[in-house]
Amino acid sequence: MADENAPDAAADETPAPQPSPLPPPSDVTIPKEEQYYTPIFIITATFGALFIILPLIVRKGPYKGWVTIYISQMNPLLGPRMRNTTVAWLAHKIGNPAKPASIGETDTNKS
Template structure:
């Protein structure tokens, strides 16, 4: 089994146990049916929120918008070497930006 499936299995097991065994701990009373339903719906709702957020992070649709110079600085800061020089003539993804690449944007 892949290691990437372990968090899904563990968290699903925890919320499955809460869903199945949580209602067993409710005392008998006039509202016990409502409390059991609330415990089960809460466990399912929290699990579905978690699994949605987890799956969204596995393959994100949008990434950060960074300039080529910023990417080169990040590579330099982490000690990686740049395989090919990054030129300002590369494809400009920020054509609609008002930022000038030579301006002091971060100061």
């Protein structure tokens, strides 16, 4: 005989919480700031993989050093080229305003 005061076994079992389904891809919004970083991450990962794997693939010989040096020189040697107005604006924005040089302070007047 079953005890009438004992709770039913079915009453003790509560359904397990279901994980919430992921929203459809059309509902996922990426913040605008993060959208600009995606191409940078992809390009960095691609070139990083090439720069690490390519020197390992090239057999030991006269060209191994050449490949390594060539890969390391892929960026321009002179860096970005900016107009004077751009440099002055950047200096102003970081709090270091450029001071105009007087005629006597130019490099061409050195003796």
